[in-house]
Each structure stands twice: as C-alpha cells, then as structure tokens.
Amino acid sequence: MESLWTESVQDRTIAYPRLEGDTRVQVLIVGGGLAGILCARLLTDAGLECLVVEQGRIGRGATGLTTAKVTLQHGLEYADMIERIGLERTRLYQYAQQDALLQMQAMADAVSCDHEYRSAYVYSTQGRAVLEREAAAYEALDMPYHLLDDAPLPFEHACALGVPEQSQFNPLKFLWGLTPGLAVCEHTKVIGVDGNRAFTDDGATITADHIVLATRYPLVNIPGWYFIKLNQYRSYILALKQAFPIDGMFIGAQSGSFSFRTYKDYLLVGGGGHKTGEAGGQYRKLREFVQAVCPRATEEGAWATQDCMSLDGAPYAGIHRNSAPELLVASGFSKWGMTSAMLAAIVLRDLLVDGQSPYDEVVSPRRKKPLGEVARRGLASAKGMLRPTTKRCSHMGCGLTHNDAEGSWDCSCHGSRFDDNGTVLDNPALKDISVS
Template sequence: MQPLSVWHKTAELPSFPKAEGDLQTDVLIIGGGIAGLLTAYRLHKSGIRCMLVEKKRICSGTTGNTTAKISVQHGIVYSKIMKEYGLSAAKIYLNANQAALDSFFKICEELQIDCDLERRDSFLYSRTYPKDLISEYRALERIGCPCDFSEKTELPFPVRGVIRIPNQAQFHPLKFLSAICRDLPIYENTFVREMIGTTAVTDRAKIRAEKVIVCTHFPFLNKHGAFFLKLYQHRSYVIALEGAKTVSGMYLDEEKTGLSFRSYQNLLLLGGGGHRTGKSGGNWEVLRKFAKRHYPETHEIAHWAAQDCMSLDSIPYVGYYSKQTPDLYAATGFNKWGMTGAMVASALLCDLILKKRNVSKYLYDPSRQILHPQLFLNGLEAAADLLVPLPHRCPHLGCALRWNADERSWDCACHGSRFSENGTILDNPANGNLKIR
C-alpha cells in the first residue's frame, strides 16, 4: 500500500491549466498549499487582481498530508512566547489564531461548504512529570484563554496531566480548499525556475507582477531573508485505523516525539514517529507497534507522512521576505499548525498588500531579531555537513544527503530537501532534481 492520506482518498480537487505566454497581475502567489490558496481567496474577494502558480497539483504537499486540526493550542507555545516577548505578544498570538479558527466557520457558512467541519475540544497531555505543561496552563490562564487542567482523557494509557481547550475544530481540508479555489485564477504544473525582480520565469510563461508572495512551504529564494538559517524541517507520520475506539477530542503529546490522536468519521488517525528530516528517528512502524499493542483488532486503511517547517521561536514567519524587498512577501514556519497558521498568514498578507493595520505584523515579522541557540546550531550543522564524505550532495546549498530506507528517499538534514530514489525532488527548498551518478 503506497502512502496516501484519507483526505486525498476521499476528495476530488479541481484541475487548472499550465501557465503559458506573457502574463500580468498585481499580486503573484507562488505555492498552491493552504497558505497560498487562502491568500489568493482573500485577495480575490478584496478585489485585488491576483494569480497563483503551483509547480505540481494544488494541495500535493503538506496540506494534503495534515491531520487537519484547527486549534489555538499549538503544544507548549504560550509560555515560550510570554518568556521571550512578553504577555502582550502571547495575547496577540492567541487572538490571531482564535480569529483564524472563527474564519473557517465564517467562510464555510458564507459559501455553504460541506467539509466535515465540527467542533472538538483540544487536549495537550503529558505522560511524564508535567512541569512544562503546568507552566503552559498558567500562561493560558494569564492571557484569558478558556481552559482547564486535569488527568482525565479518553486515551488508552494514563497521563500525568492534560490541558483542555474547548470549542476548537477539525475538518476535511481538501473538501474545504476544493470549494474555495474553483473560481480563483490558478495555474498548475507551473514551475518558477527564476525570479527577475517581481517577474517569474517558468518553462512556458513569463509572469509580471507588482508584488510577489512566496508560499512554497520553505522559501526558495536564498538571496534574501536567510530562511536557510531560520528554519529547519521535521517529518511526522500518520496511520488511519478502522475498528479502533475513536476519540471525541483532538489529542497531542507535549513531547515532539509523542503521539497525536483525532477521529475522522469511523477512523482513528494516529500520528507521531516524528524526527528532524535527514536524521534518524521514528516512522510508521512506531505507530504500528503502538496500534498492535493498544488496538489489536483494528485494520490500517491508509498511511501517510508530512513535512513541516519549524521556526526558531515557535512563531511563523509572515510578512516582508526581507527588509530589502518591499514587494516580496513570505509565509512559512507554521510549526505543524498550518491550518490556523495559514489563515493567520492570509489575513496578515492581505492587510499588508492593502496597507491596512494588523496588530500581528511585528510578532510575525520574518526579519524580527531572534537570538536562539538553534540559529547557531543550524549554521554549524550545515557547515559540518559540507565536510561529510557522502556520495550525493543537495543541489540547494551542497549539504550531504543521507539515504532514508523507510521512505526510499535521499534526505538533507541541513534544510530538509528530499529526493526520490532516482533523483526527482520531493520536498524543497532545493529548486531542482538531484543528479544520480
């Protein structure tokens, strides 16, 4: 059974033509995942002439492989933001994500979208001493987020503590995006191989724009922004189980290597096995061993993997690509929370284009000063990786590639590019295929 998410199995996305000839637009959006599509939807609705290009099919990347939780609860995050940037910053982050959650319901109501959107409580649990969890709970209380703390869950193992935030949501992401994108100016199978100012050059088209928004998961322009130092990528895995006892809430372990639970119809979606791309770690077998132990009578009907961009301070990078590029924008680093993160990004980017005030602007600014140990570690690891004597080098910045036997791919630990066995690019920031000698 090949990896394929339940979302791709149960939804049909519209198809769009390939861009050809000389084209013009006010705003060009590069990248057809949820961030790009929501941004195009908002701009189009605001009367801005825009265009979106996607190098493959829309939603063919992380968006189609999400667990599709819509929540303001993003792991241990509010206590970190409060410590790093203060109480007001944590409140801004909460309010932005609450507005994002509300926007999903508003759009679904306006467009009468049937995408299995339903209210669910969100739970963050700890199986060990819950010191960080208690700090997170206190931070949530301070910023006025409705929540409670207990040791009660529906999970098949005991926990030492759990934070519940009520009235969050889950949905079918591709049914939702299929509905909002049908009338948008979209071009698929349109690979931007070069940017000349704000003009995108593809194999068959030249697209001139006043402004460009890069929503390509990992920003692909290395000349500006230094995203190759400010981001790293993380892989995680999901299996869909039929016959397992489902859960009424959405659950996540506070540990990055822990497990995630949610239901979709009669299926239990079990996630986890995460590790940094290019590094050794868990995979689907970790989930299958857990399922065999706790859900022995179940049947696996689908499995898939996702790759997420992680920022240095748990806050996405949304806004101007760099201080030197006033007409170039980016949205990335959603830290595994791309549903609310993308909605926040679309609202902020639209406000920047329309020159409207947005209180989240400075918190999400990609050029904000971040003094984080991971920043220096990313640089050191990349430099060290250049010296590793391995046969294949990533075409992005020359780091050594390691063979991933579980997924049969060549993976870059520096910045997360991945290539198939024959060298076809699977995940960026590399902007081309790998030459297999």
C-alpha cells in the same frame, strides 16, 4: 493511499490549466497549498487581481498530508512565549491566532468540508506540572481551558489540558470550497524570481506588483537568511479503523509522543517524527504502538508529511526582506499549518490592502532572531555540508542520507528530498541530482 484526504476528493477535483506564455497580474501567489489559496481568496475578495501558480496539483503538498487540527493551542507554547517576549506581545500573538481560528471556522461552516467543533488537548504521561504551567499562561491571557486528570487515551495516568471550541475538518474539501472564482494555473513551476518578475521552467515570465511565496519553504531563501531561519521535520500518520474511541484532538507534551484525531470512522494516529535527514521512529514506531494498545485495529492508510519549523515557533508572514518590499512570504508554520496559513493570509491581505497589519510585530519575517537557535542551526548545517558522501544536495551542497523507510535521499541541512532517481521531492532544492 496517498492520504485519506486525497482519496476523499478524487471525484470532485477539477484540473486547472497550465500557464501558457507571459502574463501580468497585480499579485502572483507561488504555491497552491492552503496558505496560497487562502491568500488568493482574501485578496480576490478585497478586489485585487491574483494568480495562483502551482507546480503540480493544488493541495497535493503539505495540505493534502496534514492531520488538519485547527486550533490556537499549539502544544505548550504560551508559557515559554511569555518568558521570551513578554505578556503583551504574547497576548498579541494569541489574539492573532484567535482571529485566524474564528475566520477559518466561519469559512469552514460555509463550505462542505466535514467541519466539526472539538476540544483540543495537550496530554502528559509524566504528571500535571507542565500542564499547570501552561494553564497559568492561559489564565494570564484570559484563554478558557479545562484540565483532565484521566484523559480518554490508551495510556496510564494521562492528564490533559484542553481548550474548547476548536475545529477539525477535511482540508482538501475545505480548500476546494475556497477555489470558485480564483485564477489558478497548475503544472506551472516557478524556478526563479527577480524583482517584480517570476520565471517558469518552460520560459514564461510573470510580472506582478507583488509576489507571494507560499511554497512551504520559500523559493527565494538565501537572500533573507531563510536557510538559517527554517529547518524541516518529517512526521508520519496512520489511518485506522476499529481502533479505540477518542473525543477531541490530542497531541503529546513529551518528545516522542503521539497525536490523535478522528475523521468519520477513522482514527488518525501521528508520530514517529524526526528532523529531515536524520533517524526517527517513522512508521515502525506508530505500528508498534498500535499493535500494543489496540491489536484489533486495521490499518487503512499511511502517509508522511513535512513541516517547516521557524526559529521561535511563530510563522513567518510578511515582507520577505527589507531590500525586496515587493516580495512577500508565508512559511515556518511549525506543524500548525491550518491556523498559521489563515493567519498568514490575513497578514498578507492587510499589508497589501491597508499597508500595515496589527500582527506584523509577532509574525514578521524580519523580527529579531533568537541567537542561540541561529547558532545551533548554523552548526548543524555546517556539519551537513561536511558529511562525507558522494550524494550532495543541489540546494547548498550538503551531504545526503538515504531514508530507507521512504526510499528517498534526504538533506539534514535544509530538508530537501530526492527520490531514488534523483528527482526533487521537497524543496528548497530546485534541481534534480544524479544518484548513479
């Protein structure tokens, strides 16, 4: 199974044409995942001429591999954010996430995507203290919440912090519900950008007033310092039947925890994650957990996904860098691609239509960088570049390690991945490599 979502839309997707020859548009959007399609939807509805180009099929990247939990509760982030940037800027970020959530819920209610309202929870198996600290931040931000002393999960002494009226849906049904009326070209790979022009691998040139990079990891990443601003993580998901029932969406507060949500008669269990190019639990950890807590469950599908992690947990949405105001970016969703994709689309729409966004202060790619995290990631990249191996990444030359569980060569520096034939699986690398 490629994923539960791709299986569910096999009979309802249409094929968009490949771009033939040069063209000009007001806004070019590179990347046909949820962020790119949402951006095109909002900009088209605002009266701008947009074109989405996707190197494969739309929605078949991270969007088709997500667990699709739509919530402004992104782990235990608000207490830390208040300490780092202050209450008022955190409040602005929470307003932005709430705006994105409500707009996405309204869209989901208008299309056929199996949308359901659910509470979202962060659970802890090591006591309430971490949850109470986050609950205090919710109170300061006037966010509704509730605490459960006995969460309905297969753990002893699991407590949980919940936020009501969040959402879950089928992300590909949602994406396909947004596409009518949009200009889309599939199997059109952009390999370079220069000013207001983008170039495809078959020699076509697309000229645009503005170019939006919605490719998960930005296509242009060395100017703008995105190779330091971002790193990537792998996560793994099992689709189960005859598993234990849950009511709500759950993620763990502790490192190495599991996530849970339902879809129809499936239970989706996520976990086993690790930094791309490094060791992790992968499917093995998930399967051992399921066997221990619910041996009667049957595994109906398994897939992995990859996420771009920003320096501070907030997404990057806005002008790519000061020297290129015509270039915009939507990236760094840090495992929360649903509301973050919506927020990015809102910000980009505001910037291109109104010239400014009320949320620019908290999501701008040009915001102040946490220097400690910059240094840590820089050292990790340097270590990867010095790794002694003949297999090197075509992005910046880092040494690759073999991912035996997935049969790929992975880069720990910036998260590029290649199959066993050397073909690029995940960017930022654009060129295939030799693995002979």
